[in-house]
Amino acid sequence: MESMLQHLYHSVLQDKVLLLIDDEPMNLDMLAVYLKKYPVKILVAWDGKSGLDKAQRAHPDLILLDIMMPEIDGFETCRMLKTRVDTRDIPVIFMTALTDIEHKVRAFQAGAVDYITKPLQQEEVLARIVTHVRLHHLNEQLEQKVRERTNELVRTNQRLQQEISERQQAEEALRESEARFRRLAENAKDMIYRMLLPEGRYEYISPAAADLSGYMPEEWYANPELIRTIIHPDWQTYFAFQWEKLLQGDLPPEYEYQIIHKSGDIKWVNQRNVLIRDTENKPIALEGIVTDITARKQAEEEVHRLNVELEQRVHERTAELEVANNELQSFAYIVSHDLKAPLRAIAKLSQWLLEDYGSAFDAQGQDMVNLLISRVKRLDNLIDGILEYSRIGRVDSHLESIDLNQLLPEVIDSMTPPPNIQIAIASELPLILGDTTRIQQIFANLIGNAMKFMDKPRGIITISCEDAGADWRFSVVDNGPGIDPKYHDKIFQIFQTLQPRDEFESTGIGLTIVKKIVELYGGKIWVESTIGQGSTFYFTVPKKSESF
Structure with missing residues (x-):
């Protein structure tokens, strides 16, 4: 038993600090000698003031305090210890020869945890010291746990308050969202609904149902079969088929059908659906929007009717154009045969007249014959131009790949430019797809005009090409007289010239x-x-063109 107590005392007092405050050196020496047998640090003070200083600096685990001391007695010293934050929790045991109840009560009122009477009994003193050191240690552990638990409870409470606040905010947001949805649904022109499955009972019908179907929402709630009664007979089979697919979880996102309004009018509606499923993927509700598309359908029918009429008109117009085209071809034949033949005869006769009887004409007569010959030639050229213009787009072209680097020099050579006109190709030219004759006509006409109207002693004509994205952009540049901007569009019109024909x-x-x-x-x-x-002059040719 003794060894067990000694083991307990050693373990409790291990590394502890005891402060002894007494003005009697003999008491201090006795306690110090006795306690040195244990692993405890002993501090001593001879009066209350030094005891307060050491307690504040060392913060001992227990204080043994004498009552009867000079200047500051034990009661006052204990009260001062208990008023200071850093020493108020240190347990204090009074040591005194005073044994009356009044002094004991004063000791406990001052904040002591125990009271030992003198003469001191070593075993009693040791037992009380160990008991209160142990109790103090247990109290500290308990307070630590209480603090930790309190902090945990505070944190938990804060989390709960946060969760409650977030839940309240979420609930408020949900209420606001529901209110917004309800306002939108209540004011929407389309009918919005939610139907519970599989019973087919409506959980919500928006007020727009009244305009769409003629039936108030209350009538829809009271009669789940109402939808079946207003479906147009032509669509009953289709609707029944879609309902069976719906119950199996298969539903198109939208479909169109006809209903019979309460007034008897037939309406077209478009229905968009969202199928709601539970956690087991079973259909539990159908949400959707139904829109009146009668006006759109009527417009589509009108457009279809107009398209049919337009196709008929196009067919008729095409037939008329084919007749006109045939007539134009006949006219072209008449022009080329019946008109050009007399012109050739007039030209030949005029030439013979000038050759055979030219000496009989005076200067004025010769000028008149020459004028006749030039007018015939002009008319012949005019007829050729009209025929050529009429053939473009009407006579099938032979499409082939054309190397303009080879074709353009041939066109220039064929035109025999006069010595005072220089024609230059300023850039590499591309390969294009087209009809060689038509491409020759483009360049020959543009270059020919530049040569014909050149008014400079030294004429320069430059041809170039550049990549313009989807097109090739060609240019024919000359240093001639120029063209007034007000005629830029007019020159491309048929029979339009800017110079008198007698001059050019x-x-x-x-x-x-x-x-x-x-x-x-x-x-x-x-x-x-x-x-x-x-x-x-600029012109473009698409790199890829369906026209080719």
């Missing part, structure tokens, strides 16, 4: 032919020019 022989068809060929290939042509500064 021209039919006024060349640029019209060029424009028609370019547009036939899906391109564009335009001119940029300023009077006295020359002209630049």
